[in-house]
Amino acid sequence: MNLSELQTPALVVDATAFEHNLRAMSEALPGARLRPHVKAHKSTALAARQAAAGHRTFCCATVREMEGMAAAGFGDDLLLANETLDARRLGGLDARVTVAVDSEETVRAAVAGGVREVLIDVNVGLPRCGVAPEAAGKLADAARFAGLEVRGVMGYEGHVVGLPDRTLREQLTKECMERLIQAHELVGGDVISAGGTGTYDINTWANEIQAGSYVLMDTAYGHLDLPFRNALTILATVISVSAGHAVADAGLKAMGMDHGNPSIEGAEVWFVADEHTVFAPTEPVKAGDRIRIVPGHVDPTVAYHERMNVVRGDTVEDLWEVDLRGW
Amino acid sequence: MNLSELQTPALVVDATAFEHNLRAMSEALPGARLRPHVKAHKSTALAARQAAAGHRTFCCATVREMEGMAAAGFGDDLLLANETLDARRLGGLDARVTVAVDSEETVRAAVAGGVREVLIDVNVGLPRCGVAPEAAGKLADAARFAGLEVRGVMGYEGHVVGLPDRTLREQLTKECMERLIQAHELVGGDVISAGGTGTYDINTWANEIQAGSYVLMDTAYGHLDLPFRNALTILATVISVSAGHAVADAGLKAMGMDHGNPSIEGAEVWFVADEHTVFAPTEPVKAGDRIRIVPGHVDPTVAYHERMNVVRGDTVEDLWEVDLRGW
Numbered sequence: 001m002n003l004s005e006l007q008t009p010a011l012v013v014d015a016t017a018f019e020h021n022l023r024a025m026s027e028a029l030p031g032a033r034l035r036p037h038v039k040a041h042k043s044t045a046l047a048a049r050q051a052a053a054g055h056r057t058f059c060c061a062t063v064r065e066m067e068g069m070a071a072a073g074f075g076d077d078l079l080l081a082n083e084t085l086d087a088r089r090l091g092g093l094d095a096r097v098t099v100a101v102d103s104e105e106t107v108r109a110a111v112a113g114g115v116r117e118v119l120i121d122v123n124v125g126l127p128r129c130g131v132a133p134e135a136a137g138k139l140a141d142a143a144r145f146a147g148l149e150v151r152g153v154m155g156y157e158g159h160v161v162g163l164p165d166r167t168l169r170e171q172l173t174k175e176c177m178e179r180l181i182q183a184h185e186l187v188g189g190d191v192i193s194a195g196g197t198g199t200y201d202i203n204t205w206a207n208e209i210q211a212g213s214y215v216l217m218d219t220a221y222g223h224l225d226l227p228f229r230n231a232l233t234i235l236a237t238v239i240s241v242s243a244g245h246a247v248a249d250a251g252l253k254a255m256g257m258d259h260g261n262p263s264i265e266g267a268e269v270w271f272v273a274d275e276h277t278v279f280a281p282t283e284p285v286k287a288g289d290r291i292r293i294v295p296g297h298v299d300p301t302v303a304y305h306e307r308m309n310v311v312r313g314d315t316v317e318d319l320w321e322v323d324l325r326g327w
Numbered sequence: 328m329n330l331s332e333l334q335t336p337a338l339v340v341d342a343t344a345f346e347h348n349l350r351a352m353s354e355a356l357p358g359a360r361l362r363p364h365v366k367a368h369k370s371t372a373l374a375a376r377q378a379a380a381g382h383r384t385f386c387c388a389t390v391r392e393m394e395g396m397a398a399a400g401f402g403d404d405l406l407l408a409n410e411t412l413d414a415r416r417l418g419g420l421d422a423r424v425t426v427a428v429d430s431e432e433t434v435r436a437a438v439a440g441g442v443r444e445v446l447i448d449v450n451v452g453l454p455r456c457g458v459a460p461e462a463a464g465k466l467a468d469a470a471r472f473a474g475l476e477v478r479g480v481m482g483y484e485g486h487v488v489g490l491p492d493r494t495l496r497e498q499l500t501k502e503c504m505e506r507l508i509q510a511h512e513l514v515g516g517d518v519i520s521a522g523g524t525g526t527y528d529i530n531t532w533a534n535e536i537q538a539g540s541y542v543l544m545d546t547a548y549g550h551l552d553l554p555f556r557n558a559l560t561i562l563a564t565v566i567s568v569s570a571g572h573a574v575a576d577a578g579l580k581a582m583g584m585d586h587g588n589p590s591i592e593g594a595e596v597w598f599v600a601d602e603h604t605v606f607a608p609t610e611p612v613k614a615g616d617r618i619r620i621v622p623g624h625v626d627p628t629v630a631y632h633e634r635m636n637v638v639r640g641d642t643v644e645d646l647w648e649v650d651l652r653g654w
């Protein structure tokens with residue numbers, strides 16, 4: 001199919017940029033050194049490419065993602081890198097399942113759900129989930145006492161991964177990871193899981209990196225000094241043109257807005273409405289023209305779409321279902 | 328089913344508040360005086376309640392919404408209150424279909440798609456779609472020359488509907504509607520379609536009001552002096568508790584963020600991540616507690632969910648599929 005035949009709005013993956021990103025990451029972090037984060041793309045079809053590039057261990061943010069990955073045959077080593085109080089759908093999966101825990105309640109939920117392996121989630125500075133480093137050993141003991149295998153620790157420096165200044169990113173990653181190593185000494189186990197796209201080559205303390213955005217990228221990560229290329233755009237049709245502005249048919253239900261407005265090359269984006277992006281083009285456009293919109297944040301953008309269209313030049317060469325949406 | 332059995336995050340509709348909103352609106356704008364906007368809820372099950380309350384004319388923002396409404400038997404008078412350059416899926420619907428046009432290109436697309444009736448979309452002040460009022464007559468002539476029936480005009484005062492100051496809202500609505508009436512004099516036809524939830528009782532120039540948010544509401548419209556109650560919350564589970572903050576399992580993929588952070592009663596929301604809302608509770612919470620999150624903007628929130636759970640007290644008495652998502 002030709003790109004021009006796609007109904008809009010449509011999520012488009014540039015095959016060349018995607019392959020570049022896949023290769024750049026698998027050269028830097030081969031095999032299990034990368035634990036690709038499924039939450040960024042929510043697609044078993046895309047995960048299959050990551051697996052073919054050598055990464056057979058994955059992490060997920062939701063139970064639905066875990067279920068879908070297991071059902072698609074990617075169950076070698078699946079980590080729910082998130083807390084859950086309801087693990088009942090996890091214990092029976094045809095997969096090696098590991099779950100993050102940070103409290104006695106989440107330990108009990110893991111046991112009740114039939115989960116056998118856990119990581120101790122450590123607060124390394126991001127005020128979100130995770131136990132204090134000094135409390136990690138005690139929680140590991142409680143987990144082992146409850147019959148769980150404790151594989152090690154995880155801790156996400158999520159407040160650091162997006163900082164544009166590399167020196168600052170390095171310094172703060174070091175501080176975060178010293179907390180994680182402190183916790184690991186108390187917990188034991190083989191796994192030290194951390195990191196993201198913005199610290200994939202900085203975080204040398206972790207023995208596996210949980211990066212997801214690298215493979216599609218977005219404008220937020222695009223501002224950093226990373227070797228990954230933007231592979232994700234929203235194809236949209238200009239539906240209205242007025243003096244000074246134009247309107248494309250992709251809006252709030254086609255892109256995540258938590259990082260602010262999207263970008264359009266050669267145009268200034270004014271605002272986004274439910275099904276509209278209003279922009280001031282530099283060069284004249286007319287109703288019916290196709291444009292590309294680059295979303296600010298990949299994860300909540302993909303979660304609005306049923307599929308991604310993989311495009312090389314003007315040819316749509318593949319369709320990847322976004323099959324891991326919902327919970 | 329009891330509310331406590333719902334998996335989280337879950338979209339919850341308070342049946343009592345919903346029924347109040349339905350009744351309050353149908354008393355103010357009975358029958359075809361209201362043309363409920365489907366984009367706010369994307370659910371034919373919810374639309375069925377609006378139809379039962381006397382509103383059999385609907386408006387939509389996408390072709391998919393039009394298709395779904397027609398297939399569900401709500402085809403008496405469906406308006407695509409938006410421009411499209413690809414009307415091919417509209418002409419064959421088992422419904423009376425009217426489409427907004429604001430250019431020769433959209434007129435041609437309507438004809439090519441087999442659409443027979445249109446409204447002239449007029450720019451009444453919101454810099455989005457719509458022709459200038461003084462150009463509306465010429466476009467109506469072109470549409471009629473192309474064989475289309477021109478039913479009248481529409482014009483959305485979208486920059487006015489959310490203004491908290493009622494006097495200002497009244498004044499600016501008047502200015503906008505004077506532009507629409509000027510256009511209507513040039514265009515003719517029976518329909519003058521405009522308005523939204525924030526101007527439903529102010530806009531007396533239009534003979535039908537395109538309100539959608541009123542039925543579920545959100546925090547943005549909640550700041551106005553409207554008689555509608557918030558009926559929509561996200562049920563979430565506390566998954567992690569630290570000194571000073573807690574984390575619930577509903578994040579960026581469970582709510583639209585274009586109006587900023589959501590609200591939690593008795594708590595300050597710090598930030599929202601992919602699958603997390605981080606908040607500082609006033610009263611202590613523990614892992615496993617259920618909380619309610621009120622989204623800032625109803626439309627892009629509903630579009631993330633597969634279904635709405637209709638709840639009265641602690642009983643889930645109905646499930647409404649969000650069956651009109653996508654395009």
